[in-house]
Amino acid sequence: MNADTPRAARPADCPCGGAAPNLKANGKPPRYAACCGRFIDDHAVPASALELMRSRYTAYVLGDVAYLRATWAPQTCPADLEVDPAAPDAPRWLGLAVKRHEQTDETHAIVEFVARYKTGGRAFRLHETSRFTRESDGRWRYVEGDVDSR
Numbered sequence: 001m002n003a004d005t006p007r008a009a010r011p012a013d014c015p016c017g018g019a020a021p022n023l024k025a026n027g028k029p030p031r032y033a034a035c036c037g038r039f040i041d042d043h044a045v046p047a048s049a050l051e052l053m054r055s056r057y058t059a060y061v062l063g064d065v066a067y068l069r070a071t072w073a074p075q076t077c078p079a080d081l082e083v084d085p086a087a088p089d090a091p092r093w094l095g096l097a098v099k100r101h102e103q104t105d106e107t108h109a110i111v112e113f114v115a116r117y118k119t120g121g122r123a124f125r126l127h128e129t130s131r132f133t134r135e136s137d138g139r140w141r142y143v144e145g146d147v148d149s150r
């Protein structure tokens with residue numbers, strides 16, 4: 001994040017809820033600073049595509065465009081990426097559930113998840129299977145996803 005950009009307030013509990021495959025929904029969410037805050041604010045490197053995916057969900061909640069860009073493969077990152085959680089039509093993210101995390105080889109992984117959100121007073125579910133690659137710098141990055149619109 002640019003030093004001139006005011007940082008959005010950080011939540012006490014992590015918005016990702018510590019999402020992991022088969023995690024029970026009644027569990028207590030982890031503290032933000034001990035979960036995605038390590039990656040978004042403290043620049044730790046996520047060890048898996050799953051951790052990266054969770055931190056990207058949290059970055060959407062916080063509107064941290066710089067983090068989203070830094071964790072997006074340059075080939076597929078949209079040039080006009082804009083995320084403003086304060087915009088009137090912005091989705092209000094309600095929660096994340098991870099269905100599947102599979103590392104297919106050293107440098108490729110997929111994460112299937114359902115993210116719930118509200119916009120215009122209506123609730124929606126985003127069901128996506130995302131693909132990630134680990135580049136030569138050792139960092140996982142988001143490539144693209146298939147949205148299941150059923």
Ligand SMILES: [Zn+2]
Binds near residue numbers: 016
């Ligand atoms: Zn988190």
